[in-house]
Each structure stands twice: as C-alpha cells, then as structure tokens.
Amino acid sequence: VEIMKKRGNAVDAAVATAFALAVVEPEAGNIGGGGFMLVRMVNGREGFVDYREMAPAGASRNMYLRPDGTVDPKASVTGYRAIGVPGTVAGMALALHEYGTMTLAQVLQPAIRLAADGFPISPFLSGLLRNSEAMAKFSESRRIFQRNGNYYAAGEIFKQPELAATLRRIAKNGPEEFYRGRTAQDLAKQMKEN
Numbered sequence: 001v002e003i004m005k006k007r008g009n010a011v012d013a014a015v016a017t018a019f020a021l022a023v024v025e026p027e028a029g030n031i032g033g034g035g036f037m038l039v040r041m042v043n044g045r046e047g048f049v050d051y052r053e054m055a056p057a058g059a060s061r062n063m064y065l066r067p068d069g070t071v072d073p074k075a076s077v078t079g080y081r082a083i084g085v086p087g088t089v090a091g092m093a094l095a096l097h098e099y100g101t102m103t104l105a106q107v108l109q110p111a112i113r114l115a116a117d118g119f120p121i122s123p124f125l126s127g128l129l130r131n132s133e134a135m136a137k138f139s140e141s142r143r144i145f146q147r148n149g150n151y152y153a154a155g156e157i158f159k160q161p162e163l164a165a166t167l168r169r170i171a172k173n174g175p176e177e178f179y180r181g182r183t184a185q186d187l188a189k190q191m192k193e194n
Contacts, residue, residue, distance in 0.1 A: 002110055003102065011039060011099040012107055015092045019111035022088075023163060024119050027128060031166070031178070034087035039099050047098060051091020053084030056191070078134045080194040089170060089178040105171040112171065115164035118157040126154040 003013040014037070021029035029035070034053040040046045064075040075081050093104050100107070121129075130151040135141040142148055144160065152158055169177045177183055 003107060006102070006106070008102045008107070009100060011095055012102040015096055015100060015104075016107040016110055018088070018092055019108055019167065020114055023111050023114040023160060024122075025125065029088070031088050031170075032083075032086045034084070034091065037091065037095050039095070041099060045099075049091050049095045049098070051087035051094070053087050056083070056085055058191075078137070080191060083191065086178075089175045093175040104174060108167055108171040112164055112167045115160040115167060118159035121152045121154055121156050121158045123154040125158075126152055126156075 001013075003016045008016070018029050019031070022031050034051050036052070037049040038046075039048070063081055064072055066072050092107075096102065096104055096107065129135065129145045132141075132145070135145050144162070146152075166178075166183050169181065169183060173181055
C-alpha cells in the first residue's frame with residue numbers, strides 16, 4: 001500500500017512485498033532463496049523473470065552421498081551443503097528494471113524499516129521459530145531466531161539489525177553488494193568454514 005501511494009506500479013509493490021516478507025515471514029520469501037515472476041502490464045506487455053537459486057561452483061555429483069555411497073536425503077535440505085546461490089536479490093532488481101517505476105533503494109525502505117524497528121511476531125511465526133529443529137542446529141539461526149532458547153512469544157517485537165544492515169547495503173550498492181560485496185564475502189566465508 002505504501003508503494004502504491006507513492007505512485008509505484010504493481011511490480012514495484014510486489015518487489016517491496018517480497019523484501020518485506022523476507023523480514024516478517026522468512027518461510028514465505030527471503031533474500032536467500034529464489035523464485036519466478038510472471039508479469040502482464042496493463043498495456044499488454046508480458047514477461048517472465050526466473051530467479052531460482054543455482055548450484056554453487058563447489059557443487060558435485062556426489063555431494064549428498066554418505067561415505068558408504070547411499071544418499072543422505074537430509075543433506076540436500078538442511079545445512080551448508082543444501083545452500084544454493086540465491087536468486088531473489090538479482091531477480092527483484094531485474095523485475096524492477098524491466099517492469100517497475102521505482103528504484104531498488106525506494107522499494108527496500110519498508111523492509112529496512114521492519115527489520116530495524118521490528119514488528120510484532122505473529123502466532124504463526126512464533127510457533128514456527130520455536131519448533132524449528134533446523135534453526136536449532138546452527139548457532140547463528142539459534143541466536144537470531146530462537147534467542148538461544150528464550151523463544152519469541154506472539155506479540156513480542158522482533159528486530160533484525162543485521163538484516164537491516166544488509167538491506168541498507170543492497171539499497172545503497174544494488175544487487176552487486178549481495179553477490180560481490182561485503183554480504184557476498186561474509187556468505188562465502190561462512191560457507192568455507194562450514
């Protein structure tokens with residue numbers, strides 16, 4: 001609604017919503033994922049943006065095999081080997097460039113504000129964070145989303161200053177920040193270490 005009131009079009013609003021969901025409903029959308037966007041403008045122009053994740057350069061044919069040669073089905077779903085190169089940031093920037101009327105910095109403002117100032121946790125998100133075994137396995141996700149066992153209750157304000165800082169860097173430097181800048185370097189370091 002905020003983007004539409006600023007005279008943005010539906011693509012501008014969709015991109016702003018995607019980034020806002022990365023903050024308030026990370027399971028519904030996040031900057032570490034990917035997706036597709038089908039666009040049909042009022043003038044009849046149509047388009048499709050494919051921003052699915054890609055396998056990293058270090059991926060191999062046997063990366064999900066156990067030492068005995070059997071498939072480890074959890075290895076492709078949880079953990080560092082399950083991570084692909086995210087497409088969301090590049091895809092959202094491309095959608096704006098091709099079909100939007102606003103800048104990436106403009107549409108990122110609501111998400112930055114939500115991450116920095118916080119938002120009340122919904123009952124759904126509270127339960128999701130509390131019951132996520134996957135998040136509990138990793139120190140950073142346990143720290144950020146589960147407060148090391150001091151779980152967020154519905155209605156509590158959830159602030160994500162690190163995500164806000166990342167979104168600010170993307171707003172300032174564009175998608176290159178995410179794929180080649182400090183954020184990319186931080187992600188690559190984490191991947192190498194783990």
